[in-house]
Amino acid sequence: MLPAYKPSSIETQKQRVGTPISLHAYNPHITTRQLPHEASPQSTLDIRTKEFSSSLSQSRFQPRQLSPSLNKRKIIDLTLSDDDEIVPIPRKKSRSSSQSTDLSAEPNHDSRKNDKVGVKQLVPTLKSTNLNGTVSAPRRLHFASKSTKVREKAPVFRSPYSQATSSQERVSAVQVPPLQPSPADCRRVFLENLSVLKGVTVINTVDDSSPPLGFKFIKENVIGKGVHRATDEFMSGCTCRKDNGRQIGCEYLVCECLEDSATTKDGKKMFPYSARKIDSGCLRPFYLQGGFHVFECNEKCNCMSNCKNRVVQHGRTVPLEIFKTTNRGWGLRCKVDLKTGQFIDTYRGEVITHEEAERRGNKRHPDDRENYFFNLDRWEDESEGYVCDGTFMGGPTRFINHSCDPNCQQMTVSYNHADINIYDLAFFATEPIPAGTELTFDYSASVDEEIDDADEDVEQSRVITEKKADELEKKKGYRPSRCLCGADNCRGYFFT
Numbered sequence: 001m002l003p004a005y006k007p008s009s010i011e012t013q014k015q016r017v018g019t020p021i022s023l024h025a026y027n028p029h030i031t032t033r034q035l036p037h038e039a040s041p042q043s044t045l046d047i048r049t050k051e052f053s054s055s056l057s058q059s060r061f062q063p064r065q066l067s068p069s070l071n072k073r074k075i076i077d078l079t080l081s082d083d084d085e086i087v088p089i090p091r092k093k094s095r096s097s098s099q100s101t102d103l104s105a106e107p108n109h110d111s112r113k114n115d116k117v118g119v120k121q122l123v124p125t126l127k128s129t130n131l132n133g134t135v136s137a138p139r140r141l142h143f144a145s146k147s148t149k150v151r152e153k154a155p156v157f158r159s160p161y162s163q164a165t166s167s168q169e170r171v172s173a174v175q176v177p178p179l180q181p182s183p184a185d186c187r188r189v190f191l192e193n194l195s196v197l198k199g200v201t202v203i204n205t206v207d208d209s210s211p212p213l214g215f216k217f218i219k220e221n222v223i224g225k226g227v228h229r230a231t232d233e234f235m236s237g238c239t240c241r242k243d244n245g246r247q248i249g250c251e252y253l254v255c256e257c258l259e260d261s262a263t264t265k266d267g268k269k270m271f272p273y274s275a276r277k278i279d280s281g282c283l284r285p286f287y288l289q290g291g292f293h294v295f296e297c298n299e300k301c302n303c304m305s306n307c308k309n310r311v312v313q314h315g316r317t318v319p320l321e322i323f324k325t326t327n328r329g330w331g332l333r334c335k336v337d338l339k340t341g342q343f344i345d346t347y348r349g350e351v352i353t354h355e356e357a358e359r360r361g362n363k364r365h366p367d368d369r370e371n372y373f374f375n376l377d378r379w380e381d382e383s384e385g386y387v388c389d390g391t392f393m394g395g396p397t398r399f400i401n402h403s404c405d406p407n408c409q410q411m412t413v414s415y416n417h418a419d420i421n422i423y424d425l426a427f428f429a430t431e432p433i434p435a436g437t438e439l440t441f442d443y444s445a446s447v448d449e450e451i452d453d454a455d456e457d458v459e460q461s462r463v464i465t466e467k468k469a470d471e472l473e474k475k476k477g478y479r480p481s482r483c484l485c486g487a488d489n490c491r492g493y494f495f496t
């Protein structure tokens with residue numbers, strides 16, 4: 001059944017945006033507060049696809065740390081004599097952690113030489129799994145490189161006698177480490193995946209890890225099973241004059257697209273975007289401060305595509321950079337200065353039903369605290385709206401971290417007014433942001449229920465102490481995440 005268009009007045013607008021769903025809603029088993037990227041700063045990979053792991057085991061990729069003789073000899077004799085002393089093979093030093101890695105740059109000559117075996121075999125396999133949208137496994141699997149935990153757990157042991165050259169003296173290996181792509185392989189695959197987006201780069205000046213490979217970059221939302229879209233016939237547009245020869249556009253007319261938008265105290269409809277030269281296209285403070293839903297003009301409108309009421313639908317125009325933070329995994333920043341109210345980018349993902357979100361939530365690993373679900377419940381109760389899941393498919397905004405003193409805000413924006421439940425989640429700057437500053441928003445802005453549940457003191461101050469987090473964990477079975485935003489007004493914890 002097609003969804004009926006529901007006219008709504010400002011009174012019916014929920015004063016919240018589609019901020020992240022608390023993961024505990026879908027996974028009541030979460031009890032730990034591990035931050036996966038921080039848990040093992042050395043761990044280089046974060047790969048979530050089963051296909052990837054199984055295709056890796058099929059490939060004959062041999063980790064480089066194995067000796068050439070082990071590479072050649074598929075059968076390893078494990079005989080040890082009583083005199084044999086078992087010692088671990090000394091591990092090669094990993095690259096200096098202070099070394100900067102520009103992930104867009106080609107690897108240097110040496111590393112290319114080293115990666116030869118892995119790259120040739122891995123890239124085609126990854127293309128046919130990760131990059132074709134068949135990413136399916138929500139569990140994060142850790143494939144460690146030579147300097148990581150798994151390697152430590154599964155070392156290759158060698159008898160000191162095996163150093164001798166005689167073939168009678170045996171090479172002894174008790175365990176072969178799991179197969180693993182190198183950081184350079186991951187970088188290459190990640191960049192290939194990222195190349196579908198224009199104007200987004202990635203850089204790591206902290207260590208030599210690459211961003212997770214277990215998701216696909218997409219430009220538009222992917223509509224999931226059971227999600228209904230309004231067809232074209234339900235779409236309507238404004239009748240504003242096409243001829244804006246005298247620079248008269250929707251911003252100066254009573255544009256019908258604003259019919260359901262917020263009104264000022266004296267009942268006026270406010271145009272969402274500034275038409276002034278100085279901050280043209282920036283969201284006006286009325287919307288930004290009020291968190292009101294934005295109704296843009298659309299293709300059914302009589303106005304032109306350069307109408308001042310079309311901003312988010314044109315997509316990202318500023319260059320963004322995914323970068324490694326020192327303590328919160330990956331983050332996002334803009335390479336140019338941003339003005340207050342400037343549109344940055346939309347949150348992209350799969351639009352799924354609540355049943356599907358619940359199913360996915362239940363399948364998650366209990367330790368997995370990363371949450372990429374956003375409720376699309378601006379107009380409906382949580383049970384009726386949809387969910388935007390950026391776990392397996394998404395855009396660069398999935399890397400925006402939480403801050404208790406954020407510089408961005410997420411707004412809800414529609415241009416197909418008939419599709420009231422499917423709208424964009426758009427990020428705007430709430431203050432002038434100098435180029436290179438990390439972009440952040442407040443994850444807890446819409447999870448007041450959880451904060452309320454925590455305690456009355458928390459409700460007032462919104463600060464969660466360690467003790468309160470413990471209480472909340474006991475009472476509710478989930479624990480908020482420890483916040484590392486570093487803001488003076490940091491609340492201590494945030495909800496994911």
Ligand SMILES: C[S@@+](CC[C@H](N)C(=O)[O-])C[C@H]1O[C@@H](n2cnc3c(N)ncnc32)[C@H](O)[C@@H]1O
Nearest residue numbers: 035328329330369370399400401402483484485
């Ligand atoms: C939507 S992801 C943001 C991108 C993430 N940093 C990454 O590398 O993919 C949310 C996760 O980032 C981390 N994170 C974000 N903000 C944080 C903060 N203020 N303090 C600690 N961890 C944070 C947490 O692990 C959280 O679950």
